[in-house]
Amino acid sequence: MAKTILVVEDDNFLSGLESKKLKEKGYEVMTAGNSDEAFKAIADAKGAVDLVLLDLMLPGVDGFEILRNIRKDEVIGKVPVIVFSNLYEEKDVKEANHLGISNFMVKSNFTLDELIEKIKMLIG
Amino acid sequence: MDKDEETNKTDTDLTTLDLKGLQEEYLKLKELSSVKSDIVSIAAHQIRTSLSAMKWIIKMFLDGDVGKMTPEQENLMRKAYEGNDRAIGVVSELLLVNKTEAILDKQYAFAKVDLAELINSVLFDFTGEAYARGVEIIFLKPERMHSAKADKDKIRVVLQNLIENSIKYSDMHGKVFITLKELDDMMQISVKDTGVGISDEGRSKIFQKFYRDPEAEKKEVVGSGIGLFTSKKIIADHGGQIWFESGPGEGTTFFFTLPINK
Numbered sequence: 001m002a003k004t005i006l007v008v009e010d011d012n013f014l015s016g017l018e019s020k021k022l023k024e025k026g027y028e029v030m031t032a033g034n035s036d037e038a039f040k041a042i043a044d045a046k047g048a049v050d051l052v053l054l055d056l057m058l059p060g061v062d063g064f065e066i067l068r069n070i071r072k073d074e075v076i077g078k079v080p081v082i083v084f085s086n087l088y089e090e091k092d093v094k095e096a097n098h099l100g101i102s103n104f105m106v107k108s109n110f111t112l113d114e115l116i117e118k119i120k121m122l123i124g
Numbered sequence: 125m126d127k128d129e130e131t132n133k134t135d136t137d138l139t140t141l142d143l144k145g146l147q148e149e150y151l152k153l154k155e156l157s158s159v160k161s162d163i164v165s166i167a168a169h170q171i172r173t174s175l176s177a178m179k180w181i182i183k184m185f186l187d188g189d190v191g192k193m194t195p196e197q198e199n200l201m202r203k204a205y206e207g208n209d210r211a212i213g214v215v216s217e218l219l220l221v222n223k224t225e226a227i228l229d230k231q232y233a234f235a236k237v238d239l240a241e242l243i244n245s246v247l248f249d250f251t252g253e254a255y256a257r258g259v260e261i262i263f264l265k266p267e268r269m270h271s272a273k274a275d276k277d278k279i280r281v282v283l284q285n286l287i288e289n290s291i292k293y294s295d296m297h298g299k300v301f302i303t304l305k306e307l308d309d310m311m312q313i314s315v316k317d318t319g320v321g322i323s324d325e326g327r328s329k330i331f332q333k334f335y336r337d338p339e340a341e342k343k344e345v346v347g348s349g350i351g352l353f354t355s356k357k358i359i360a361d362h363g364g365q366i367w368f369e370s371g372p373g374e375g376t377t378f379f380f381t382l383p384i385n386k
Contacts, residue, residue, distance in 0.1 A: 107176040
């Protein structure tokens with residue numbers, strides 16, 4: 001059965017590219033542009049999310065707050081999260097690690113194929 | 125009141141007024157500088173987002189995901205990919221300069237600093253960059269050692285400059301060795317790379333502001349030429365020394381020392 005990935009990204013163009021690549025590699029993809037959409041998608045999927053790809057700079061509630069809420073959630077609290085962002089100040093990396101992430105990847109430093117490699121290593 | 129007393133009084137009043145005015149101007153400039161720094165940071169983030177999209181799209185073309193290209197088209201796309209990566213480098217450099225300026229504006233705050241912990245933390249920040257360039261970083265440190273007396277934020281800038289250079293100027297799959305040891309009253313840190321090395325011309329100029337070594341220019345690596353200049357100033361302000369050993373094509377080792385915290 002295909003693994004499901006939730007892409008939380010407010011830039012539609014980037015989100016489209018990420019989704020296209022993930023679908024080509026056989027993953028089911030759900031997308032969300034903000035916190036409300038992310039938790040609605042999780043509820044719709046009844047928590048059946050295998051990995052969250054999370055941007056940090058989002059309108060309204062930022063990625064850190066979404067990550068905090070994911071970790072507090074009884075159903076998906078332990079889901080692997082890859083932060084995929086162009087924010088990478090030391091404080092951002094520290095805070096994300098403190099909240100429990102699997103990887104912190106800087107968008108401009110990686111290609112989508114390298115992102116897929118990381119995802120494969122985490123959930124197959 | 126005689127004439128001299130009157131003159132002195134006027135001078136004193138003017139000085140007080142001048143000082144007050146200068147203080148107000150200083151606070152205004154400081155606020156302006158902080159706003160400028162925030163604008164640069166936000167703009168850089170947005171530019172980097174667009175450049176990431178370009179990088180991924182061009183890569184899709186190069187990988188044949190959207191159809192086969194002619195050799196000429198492929199060649200042009202490869203050039204576009206390299207150009208885009210250079211632009212990403214320019215934005216990163218801009219952010220680094222912006223951040224360095226903000227840190228240098230602050231007064232020195234000397235405290236006990238665990239250098240091994242600081243080096244590990246800086247190395248973590250470069251994980252992505254090292255991975256992307258296939259550069260292996262090896263940190264060799266003794267089991268036990270003293271702390272340094274230093275300004276942690278400013279020494280972080282020095283380590284970032286040296287480690288970033290060692291990755292940038294290494295060939296793909298190069299190696300970077302970092303060592304930390306004690307020498308009498310000083311701690312010595314070294315960062316050795318297997319990169320392009322420093323030219324004969326650059327040996328006397330490498331710490332000058334805005335200087336870029338011809339070997340670095342040949343490699344088409346983006347740089348502002350202020351990293352080593354800033355590092356030298358910071359280390360001198362700590363009462364330490366910074367120097368290097370290098371030759372063209374032989375790699376480079378940068379050393380710096382900091383006083384031990386007693």
